[in-house]
Amino acid sequence: MQNDIPVTRDLVLIGGGHAHALVLRMWGMKPVPGVRVTVINPGPTAPYTGMLPGFVAGHYTRDDLDIDLVKLARFAGARIIMAKATGIDIEARKIAIEGRPAINYDIASIDIGITTDMPDIDGFAKYAVPAKPLDTFAQRWDAYRGSTSNPKVAVIGGGVGGIELSMAMAHALRDKDATVSIIDRSDIAGEFDEKPRGMLRRELAELGIQMYDNASVRSVHEDGVKLENGDQIDADFVVGVAGARAHGWLSTTGLEHQDGYLTVSETLQTSDLNVFAVGDCANLVYDPRPKAGVYAVRAAPILYHNLSVALRGNTLSPQMKPFNPQKDYLKLISLGEQAALGEKFGRIIKGGWVWKWKNHIDRTFMRKFYELPQMGAPKIPRNAAQGVAEALGYQPMCGGCGSKVGRAALGDALDALPAPTRADVSFLSGDDAAVIKVGNATQVMSTDHLRSFIEDPYDMARIAAVHALGDVWAMGGDPQAMTMTVILPRLSSELQQRMLSEIVAGASTVAKAAGAEIIGGHSSVGAELTIGFTVTGLCDGDPITLKGAHAGDAIILTKPIGTGVIMAADMQRKARGADVTAALSQMAEPQGMASRILRDHARAMTDLTGFGIAGHLSGMCDHSGVGAEIKTDSVPLLDGAFELAENGVKSSLWNENRAGVESVFGKQGPVFDLLFDPQTAGGLMAAVRGDQAEEIQKKLWLCGHHASIIGHFTESPGIKVI
Structure with a gap:
């Protein structure tokens, strides 16, 4: 988002079709100030029609075929919601979305193509x-x-x-x-x-x-x-392939349509001037044309211009441009092998050279989305104070680690605190939560917050809630209550209400599932979105702390690692959209069931967050008086994490994490580096008896947790990597 001016309007692009992909690219090059852009699409990619036959024939890979909408959205400063739109309320200006609450729009555009499903054919x-x-x-x-x-x-x-x-x-x-x-x-x-x-x-x-x-x-x-x-x-x-038809929900929107295809004017506006439509789902009644991707591509500059005009507040502006589709277009038909037939105005061309020409056209089109301008190093004023360049670092601050302070700095600050003097409050430096005695009850309490690293407040709230609750789960507690702290970027009052509603809805889904209640909070305005929670939980027995691991105990981890490197790469547009999507999905996975399984067996436990495996494991070793041995082959990794680490991508917190744990030694390589990768809403890491580890792992797997035994604790100090 632009931080210098308030955001006042919501533009929602429904579908990742060719026209919308091009609009996102244009938006990244020249955004309209004050606009929040949202893309709704069922998946992180959108296949390019022109290369589909080549992909089917084996001439192209799936990556060649797909437009990466996650990278494109990051370039455009847009949020992407991976779900299906199922309806539009044009009176309330809301878009219904499968699996989550509806979202508001001021201006919307639809580019969802068609379907060749054949419901009339039995089976x-x-x-x-x-x-x-x-x-x-x-x-x-x-x-x-x-x-x-x-x-x-x-x-x-x-x-x-x-x-x-x-x-x-x-x-x-x-x-x-x-x-x-x-x-x-x-x-x-x-x-x-x-x-x-x-x-x-x-x-x-x-x-x-x-x-x-x-x-x-x-x-x-x-x-x-x-x-x-x-x-x-x-x-x-x-x-x-026959029987192409419009997606069924379009005919229920109240917008004018013909057999489900939305009727649009020359300006690509539907019967509601706040809603545009383009591509195969649109019906150009003023100049009918066959369903072909070339028209969506040609319409994209007109759509971008007219959306920009509409967002300035005048949907009837004479500045709107008309879309005048061409009368005919060159049809290039792939012939299986690397040959093609071309036809236009009755003239025919055929041969291998035609396929090469088609391949050149398709590759040129796709390069528009591959070759986006890369994020450069932050500019430093000439008169900046000594040390600014070193403090700023070589890359933008990564939000995927919550922009956390390094372990050493935090530890030194906490160690300077006086010991608790109240008999009903105890806190072990480095532990996950404080322990509070309330009558006969044992309560744990912690706080955590995250600087937003995605543009979707709903999903960001879910991730932040799971991240904060990790401290309760790590101590074997059952979540009880949560208060929220939200810092909003500069928004109009209406968008403040919309964003807060999405944040509360996202956090509520996590809290309810965990058995906790959200009981209020505090909001303010700042430079960027930040979401935090103070959480409490109740423990039936003694809380599980960092102290208690024995030599010979196995180390169990309940989630793969790699969120830090993937989100750092995402900010630099180096990560595959599918890998980013999978990482975000994992971050939102709660650990309540894993905690209930582990708390009957764990001698020591923590949740894996900003300090990475090495930092958190070092804390367990220090407080338990043991060392550890990690098997790199057993460390579970998110898709894409190994390749990114191999290519030298690191979170901005990596150097702090590495410097904060000097006792790690052994086998070098990408997995070694990932031991220092900061995690957001990571898994639980527990010390369990070695003879019970495999049975506990099976229980976790049966409950849907990707649990791994990554090593064991030793009598020798330090963390050895083998």
């Missing part, structure tokens, strides 16, 4: 896959082609899409004795003139693809497709 939903949405199809095809021998594929739909996919599949499966069939209720390639139709049918025949013209599908089964005439086509992978 299609169970035994077939629609070609659109593309991400689901790409995942299913990737799994199928790598695991099947003697494959049998059937494609329902003999238009351009079905022809391209069937030829791509035949090419990809050419060494597996495959059978590929293409079915159409009329003539296959019938939409083309005689010459290109004949050429395409010859290409299909040369690839051995069986063509079924004028054949209607009655049903789909586990072993194939049954036609209306009773014939059976054997298939174990059935894809639907």
Whole structure:
């Protein structure tokens, strides 16, 4: 967000289609001040239509095919919500989202494409896959082609899409004795003139693809497709390309539509001027065109301009630009192998050079999203005081560690405190929470807060709540109460209310699931969003502390590590969106069940947070009077963490963590470095008897925790890495 001026308007982009991807890129280059941008998409990536046949044929990898929306959103300063939009309330200006509360918008845009699901065909939903949405199809095809021998594929739909996919599949499966069939209720390639139709049918025949013209599908089964005439086509992978239709929820929005396709004007506005639509889900009634990605791409600059104008407060402004779609476009059709056929205005070109031309066009388009300007080192004023450059560091401060102070500095400050004089309060320096006696009850209390490292207040609140509750869980307690401390960035009063509502909703889901109550808090305005909690919990027995580990005890960790390096890489746009998404999902996973399993067995326990494995384990060793041995092969890592560490990516807290633990020695490498990686809302790390460790690990796995035995405690001091 821009910190110099208040944020006053919400722009929500529903869908990660081609037009919205380009709008995000333009926004990153030239944002409209005062606007919070949100992208809603079911996943972290959006496949590029033009390269799908090449991916299916095996010419491209999945990474080649996908636009990384997480990186793009980071570049644009936007938040991304990985979920499906399910409706719009145009009166309240709210967007319903699957699995979380609705969000507000001032201006919205829809670019969700179409679906080729075929609900009228019996068995299609169970035994077939629609070609659109593309991400689901790409995942299913990737799994199928790598695991099947003697494959049998059937494609329902003999238009351009079905022809391209069937030829791509035949090419990809050419060494597996495959059978590929293409079915159409009329003539296959019938939409083309005689010459290109004949050429395409010859290409299909040369690839051995069986063509079924004028054949209607009655049903789909586990072993194939049954036609209306009773014939059976054997298939174990059935894809639907025909029967494209709009997503069903669009017709329930109250917006004008035709068969679910939203009616838009020349300015790409729907019947509600605050809602825009573009791409295949839109109906250009003023100048109808076929459904093709080229129109979404061409519409993107117009959409960006008109959204910018609308966000300035005038949806009827004469500054709005019209979108005038071209009359025809060059259709480049992949022919399975690295050859293609091109057609425009009836002229035809064909050959390997056409595929190279198409590949050049597609690669050039995708480079727009790969080659985003990189975040440079912070600029330091010439007249800055001595030491500013060293304190600032070589990279932006990483929020993924909560922007935590180093272990050594914190420890020195806490050690200077006088010992508690109250008999009902005790606190061991370095431990997770204070212990308070209230009558016959034992209460633990702690506080924690996080500087926001993602743009989504709802998910940030969930992560911050799990992070804070970790101190209660680590001491074997049951969460009791939580108070919130929220620092909001500069916002209009309306957006303050919206953001606080999202924060409270996110925190409440975690608190309720943990059995705790949110009982109030405090809010203020500052430079950026910060969310914190003071938490209390109740312990039935003695709280579990850092003191108590014995030599020979096993070390159990309940979550993989790597959140620090992944979030640091995310801030530099070096991390894959899928890896960032997985890391955020893990951070929001509560540890209540793991705590209940471990508290009956743990001799010492802590939650893994900003000081990393090395720092927190060092604290357990120091207070227990033991050493430790860590097996690098047993340390669980989040996807992407090893590769990032291998490439030298580190959190801004890494140097402090490394300097704070001098007793770590042994096998060097990426996993060694990751032992100092700061974690946010990390797992529990416990000392348990060695002969009980495997049974405890099994219990944790059965409850859904990715628990690992990463080493054991030793009599020798220090932490040895092997």
